Amino acid sequence: MADEKPEITKAFALLILAGYRLTMRETEIFILLSRGKRNKEIASMLFIDYKTARTHRARICKKLNAHSKHALTEIARRLGLV
Numbered sequence: 001m002a003d004e005k006p007e008i009t010k011a012f013a014l015l016i017l018a019g020y021r022l023t024m025r026e027t028e029i030f031i032l033l034s035r036g037k038r039n040k041e042i043a044s045m046l047f048i049d050y051k052t053a054r055t056h057r058a059r060i061c062k063k064l065n066a067h068s069k070h071a072l073t074e075i076a077r078r079l080g081l082v
Helices: 002-017 024-034 039-046 050-064 069-078
Strands: none
Touching: 002 024, 024 039, 024 050, 024 069, 039 050, 050 069
16 A cells, blocks of 8 residues: 555545545545555555454444445445555
8 A cells, every 4th residue: 555645635625625524544545445455455455453444344334324335335436546
């Protein structure tokens, strides 16, 4: 993910402009989720616990009012992130 820092910053800015208030870490995880990554994969990639990844996902869904992974992907598509 180190090579993707500019992408995360861009995504963070787009989410803020769209009225969504995610943290940088949530934005990073949102991008991974929208690319089809699972909680276990995200946890491994970011060196965090599986439960932490799951908690981030739950918070992201709540903040974006998304009730499925498909809904998260649709938001990412609308913002041009995937």
